Amino acid sequence: MTVTPLLPKNAPFSADDIEALNKVVARSTPQQRSWLAGFFAGFEAAQGGGAAPAAAAKPRAPLTILYASESGNCESLALKAKKIAQKHGLDAKVFDMADADMALLAKSKNVLVFAATWGEGDPPARAVDFYAALMSDAAPRLDDTRFAVCALGDTAYAQFCAVGKAIDARLEALGGKRVANRVDLDLDFAKQAVAWSDDALAKLAPADTAASGTVVHVDFTGGAHADDDAEPAFTAETPLEAEISALVNLNGSGSSRETWHVEFAFDDARFQYQPGDAIGVMPENDPELVDQLLQATGLASDASLLLKIQKGYDVTTLSRAAVDNYAKLTGRSDVQALLDGDAFAKFSSDRQLVDLFETYSEKLTPEQLLGLLRPLPGRLYSVASSLKAHPGEAHLLVGAVRWNSHGKKRKGVASTFLADRRKAGSTARIYVKPNRHYRLPADGNTPIIMIGAGTGVAPYRGFIEERSEQGATGKSWLFFGERNFTNDFLYQLEWQDYKASGALTNIDVAFSRDQPEKIYVQHRLWERRDALLSWIADGARIYVCGDEKGMAKDVDATLVKILGGPKGDEDAGRAKLKELTKANRYQRDVY
């Protein structure tokens, strides 16, 4: 017999309300009821006390989920883990390492870490301080702490998952107890990460908690994550097949650049994104390159294998793991020797898998070859449009990557997939990668300063379109850099229109190769420092998008100098910039 939970007639509500509430309660599941109980408990607590909740919720084991995220992957895994934690009876709070410190860590008894490795083995920019503190001698003992670490990385880089590995080792060294083995995940992390989280959380959970019948803790203090953690409908695992409705190289004839404006059209309303988000493109390999790979492994005649690899496998990344596997497979000591000392770094420098196979030209079976390849990852591009301005469309700005190395012409996988092997009318698989730390201010009156070079201008087109559609009145200022004014002024006519309509208040440009000396965006920032300071004083939010090494670093240093005031006090400038970062007023999307 099932008992339907109904409010008694003497409940402190009007008869109408009781009837209304019973309508909902009658068809609710036990889980929903748990949630409601937790919701009200949390709500009262958040209101600053009030009556203690009547429901005698069993105390739940607290869990601290820490993440160090650059592109948002670790953040999204942390948020997923939080949901799974509820199932395991854990009371989870999620913290960006940017907002966490050693004191928080020291009092956390259960810790789950998601850590990304960036560039050449560095922690994500926002996690730098936390990471340094953790590694320092002043780090607290963690003798009562239980932990598990999930490391994210990219096998294309030498220092694969270095940050996660270091955190894992450090937590142990500080006395922490590892409850689940660390996992090191490559670009195809999604499924494995969820499985690992489930396993690690089960181990972190107190042995006697059962999933059912407990009060679910609803976090009102967790901040931004509460309402912004909806998973996109289309992910790397479930992309949307969209039509390419326009494909134009925006650079004028004679340019040294090749930057493609790509418009995707779709009629699936679930494909939602916000300006600042990234759109992932699932590329296909250049069949010529796949063919070379097959030639080098003695599999040239296998057409179905070619197609399979073309669509689903990474054939460019020459990772340590691939060399190791290849050595084991072929039993060649000279291949094995590539892993000694700095031999790998030397050999892999600007080489790809095909070079390995061509150098040693060992025959492989199809299964052996596939075993050496990792799945083909999607490539992310900052969206260059606003859905409000272009319903059913997403626009990207894609720099075609082409270079020569070791006597071979090389091509960027996704960029030339679009530039060379797609045309208007073709389709491609795309998905949304939310970028929660790169968003327009909610308040349309907030001034924005947008700094970008090359394809780094992409999100600003989306920003200005969005603000223009919203009729936002906040001032806007674009700093754009490229090589040559005449041929490389990306979206020039549109900026002219926006300048004329007032949607764009100021624009400054830096074209590095138009004159004998190089002029970059940071030089323009410096020239306009007085006006910039006054905008910042007015509450302006600063955005930087583009190449980390080439531009973002120099922009950062220049902002420090500007914020340092007339005396150029760098420490003060750095502190001010940090303040802005904490206040979400300095947002970067760099790659």
Add this chain to the structure above:
Amino acid sequence: MTDKRARNEIIKENSHQLRGTLAEGLQDVVTGNIAEDDHQLIKFHGSYIQDDRDVRGERAKKKLEKAYSFMLRLRIPGGLTTPKQWLALDRIASEYANGTLRLTTRETFQYHGVIKSNLKRTMQAINGAALDTIAACGDVNRNVMTAANPYLSKAHKQAYDLGKAISEHLLPKTGAYHEIWLDGEKVEEKVRKAGKSEEPLYGTHYLPRKFKTVIAVPPDNDVDIFAHCLGFIAVLEKGEVVGWNVTVGGGMGMTHGDTNTFPRTAEFLGFCKPEQAIDVAEKVLLVQRDWGNRENRARARFKYTVEDRGIDNIRAEVEKRLGYKLGKPKPFKFEGTGDPLGWRQTLDAKKDEDKKWHLTLFVENGRIKDVPGRTMRSALREIAEAGYCDFVCTSNQNVILANVASKFTSKIEAILKAHGVSTEVSSGLRANSMACVSLPTCALGLAESERFLPELLTSLEDSLDKAGLRSDDIVVRMTGCPNGCARPYLAEIGFVGRNPGLYNLYLGAAFDGSRLSKLYAQDVGKERIIELLDPIFLKYAKERKSGEHFGDFVIRAGLVKATTAGNNFHDNIKLA
């Protein structure tokens, strides 16, 4: 009463003496363009805004505005530059322009492809070389051309000195140039308060149209005296200039399909003494300022003022303003309009050791550039670095390495050889050829010119070979539109662009530049041009009299009627 004045007159009137909104326009970084009215005003500062017409079609699709850039033309009276100046000009070509130096048909350089953000610094770099671009374009007295090479003889030096003095005297005096380009003091208000005019000569409306002045030393008519508004022809006694024959009312430009417009050869105004020349130049200019047509720009050149008023009225007015009579023109003789290529020695030095050498180098269509195997620009730079000579731009788009000491001639030859620059030209036709810039930068171009003439000449050289005329001097000129920058109506064979790939073919101008040509065939393409000229070359080779030039022969042979004056240029046309 409605204002019937041409639009440019209003623009000039409202421009605050050529300032317009140029300074503001330079600040607008989102466009390479400037305000529409400023397009007209910037000409007075020596610049045209242009756009690359080759790529017009693709730009909007790429979300780019037109590929705007500026042509910058220098003012170099007499075309003379020092090696130091040459090096500065060469460097500017690399740093701010398209990497080439373009010799114009008026003894100066122009740069192409200077973008707006570089305009000011290019102007400043030019100023740093003690040169400027003031009045190189616009409704003012343009660059003054003088008989090539002031080092050639005493008379050439006197012609050069006069040219330079006239250029300075007739220069606009507005502070606009210094304010806008050289960060000079703002003087407009000051001058106004002092109750003075910034332009005592030009006033607020400048001239109705451009005004061109040249100075010739017979027997060379390299400056094409009859093609210009105002000309001075040296009258020599024992190698000294004892005065000048003054010509007025020449000009090239016309409009296709408008017979009210026509090229015109200059007429003789009279003779003046050396010390009167600057005064004469000023008064002629003032007559055009006051009498010129300010309603219809197509009829605003001085040649139409002379045509419409008559030479006698012009003379009377000039003499009235001078306060004295001009003399009767003295006899002289021109032998040709071309540049004698190769080495020449100073004509009149007393002692042998004072005799310097001068090398006239053929520059195809005036474009000094480096191409694989023929790096002329680098060669000239190397010569300038060594300081072996001064450089003279000629009115035939060539360059003279002037004033070379004997000991350096072989060094110059070695440098040229090392850079693949030959002092030989493939034919007499090519040696006497000129083409304007036209596509892709010139906004007026209707057909290719400098990018087409070389290959056309290569084809015509086959015809010349058949006729045995390869080494004969025949003057050939091409322009992409009827405005006549390369003076095509004074060429023995003239091509004027009408449509892409199609040209009007003119024949019968005098070799010495004294007679205009006549339309011979309309809208002809490359094949047809060769088909038409091939038999004429053969006929000329077979039937010409001794010393008879091609332009005279075609008239005697009845192929075209002689054009005896501008006003019968459009008459007696019988198309082939």
